[in-house]
Amino acid sequence: MKLWLAQVVLQLFLALGLSPFVSGFIRKLKAVLQNRRGPSLWQPYHDLFKWVRKGTVVSQQASWLFRATPYVSFLTALMVSLMVPMVTAVVPLSYFGGVLAVVYLLALARFFVALAALDTASAFGGMGSSREMTVSALAEPAMMLSIFTVALTAGSTNLSFMVQAALQHQERFLSPSHILALAAMFIVLIAETGRLPVDNPATHLELTMIHEAMILEYSGHYLALVEWGTALKQLVLMSLLVNIFFPVGIGGALTARTVTVGLIAYVVKLLLLACVVALVETSNAKLRLFRVPELLSIGFILAALALASSFIF
């Protein structure tokens, strides 16, 4: 029980601490790739601390929903980060909800953020909300199918068991179904975290933004919660990807050694994935909104092929 509590608290702080760093790392790497110096790696932390101390301005049109949403989105993302494997395969809250619950809890956060975007009567909010719900709806089947592929081979939707199964069958790494599902999941990751070529997190250009348009009216403490929630969600999705598809170095049990090795391996894997994301972001132009469904249907088809090949091969 004590060990479990310690694990919950540690994973909580790991997620809280690491999530802004990953965002900062991608941002820095993108700047370097574009021949800019870019902000410091610690900039996201400075930003969060700045927002937390600043006052808030809330629209006069907004209702209680607008004020409640940052809490819902932040806490849901935090809760989810306790349900995914990070350092070891022993996930603190794996029994509270498996991979399906993770997807649906993230959807809950999105539901509220999209509502809050409409609450201020700003047309930007409505636009962002409409686009976000569209993109996420189209990403959902691809995400579920690629998750199903892994869950079905593991025979469980419990993330602990899924990672354990992946650890026991390392030979599945290079199987076609594994690679196809990974590709599908990567497309979903790009879409869900609002990265290029689907959405540009660095822009506030009126007609192209999706996620940024939704949170345009947030400020101060609320903005900090929303942004941190977004960073946590990104960390959760990236952790799913690196730990389910590459369970290298992740410890099967809880010992001092596995935790240390696992932590190093986890951070290295995350940063490698962040490098790939940054590379994709710099080497691609943003797609027109109505080309995004094509990308997402590629994701869906890849996932369906992954599933089919999981029992053909």
Next chain:
Amino acid sequence: MNSEAIVVFSFRVCLSAYLAGFASSIVFVRRERVANFFGFSCAGIGGLAGCAASLCALAYGATPTLAVWPFKMPLFTFTIHLDALACFFILVISLLTIAISIYSQGYVTQYYGIKNVSVLAAFFNLLVFCNTLVFCADNAAFFLITWEMMALVAYLLVSFEHEESRTRQAGFLFFAMSHIGTGCLILGFLLLFRATGNFDFLAFHFIGASLSPMERNAAFLLFLIGFGVKAGIIPLHIWLPEAHPVAPSNVSALMSGVLIKSGVYGLVRVLWDFMGTPPVWWGITILLVGSVSALLGVLYALVEHNLKRLLAFHSIENIGIILMGLGASLMFSSFHHPVLAALALMAGLYHTINHACFKALLFLGAGAVLRATKTKSMEELGGLIKKMPWTAFFFLLGSVAISGLPPLNGFVSEWLTYQALLQGFSTTERLVRLIFPIAGALLALTGALAAACFVKAVGISFLAMPRSPEAESAEEAPSSMLLGMLVLALACVMLGLFPSTFLPLLDPICQGLLGQAISARVIGGNGWMLTALGLEQGSISTLGMVSLFLALLPLPWVSWLLFSRKAPHSIGETWDCGLDRLTPQMEYTATAYSKPLRMIFRALYRPRRQVEADFEVSRYFTKSIRFETHIEPTFEKLIYEPLHRAILRVSQRLRWIQAGSLNTYLLYIFITLLLLLLWEKIR
């Protein structure tokens, strides 16, 4: 008193209360207020008694049989059998009746002096009465009589506001479609009758094995169409989005919540209870029909901007989700996996009660909005969360539930459906098993689109600025209406947080139909968790999620207290791009909100749009603009219109038969009789 006596007694109270409500409303037909009070109070009492009876029967496993009509007729017996399946559906209707009758006390006051409320109250009671009998009738003839009465009363209620021609048309469409369904049912029951020579349901039990494959399949298709019309599966759904929105909202809630479930009840009764082990393609068909209904239902809902029509389309979607569970269950039965079949059946049935609760809640919310603003069009609403805070809260809660988001009940049953579909992959034959995960992916798409649709519904109707003077001057609904909504909202929360309390109630059904009681294997962790037949296969704990949420809540609060509390906080205007000020016209509309999806799925919608603009000097200076957009009703156009034309053409040809003379008709009857006798002789 033993449990069986309690069940019989409270069930008699339940039926008598509905009849009393009917009678008292008729007696006080000229005194609306009295009729309203007595009529809906009786319905509420009946609902309470029905809940008591069905809960008691499900919990203690009592399955009494009682006769409602002492006289025996050849072939027909008017008996009621309260078995587990019947009791479950009676529980659903009774629960909804309680909430809706409380709500109606306040809701119908708007009709005082305009429409006769007594009639509404009387028919409401009669509808609940008939529908309750449908669920427990134990004889095919009795079942068909109550089924027809239910359709007739529902027709009268749908056309309650018959002054509008749209309402009359919708009522007629409902009536016509309903009869196509009943026709199929009569044929189906006659097929079964041929094998047994008896109309009793007891005689039909597992009759499937003794039918020839041809007869079995014919019966399956007939029942699928017959019950499918009532359930509103695509493509038999066309009456549903017409009829449900035009009925008074309390009736729409009852119809969407329970009436369409009588189709689900019928399917379960016939396919599980009567047919026994089904061929594989039945399950595949139902799973396919379910997936298509779910996906198309939500896609049509997305482009709908009439609040009640939107909800009606979501009923089609949810019936689809229920059928996905049932179809999976049938497939497991064919492959001889009774435990998995029970899991899938449980998922479908749990979604049945869940959908009843949140859909009725949403219809009641829409009714409150309609009563306050006199409009169903979302484009004229907005800002209601400030004028009607409680209604908005209940509607939001219902929306979270129907979108299948944790921790409410929609999530629990969708999760069970997912698990049932996933388990299918590892157990059945090779190619067939691919169907399950694909259906799961479609369910995911449906769920995500439903969330998008309800962000639109809540966001456009309740948030931001009012878009019309009516919305501006809206007032909160009276307390009786709020109380009715509160009952259903509590039901949604309880069914979501404590599934381990409610799922054992489904055990007697699974035990009776599949010989497996699995709730003990589905519930884990001392009732805190729901598992997919074992903790290793996956588990969720909605209660755990809520506790965790509350446990983590201090984190942001502490940060607020430490850092933000002293900072200056202000209320300001929304950024208006430097214009004079923000007006409701600048807000995002429901049409705009669904535009991306309308574009992406344009192959389905075939949107037509017409823009007429007057401009001065150049087309960038528009003086006035008129915009019109239509969605093509594909099924009406591709199936029903040709069918309609063909029927008209054939009828034109056959008109000469109908000469209008009574003597000719008597001759026809005589000739028919002769022919039948001859045929019987030759055979």
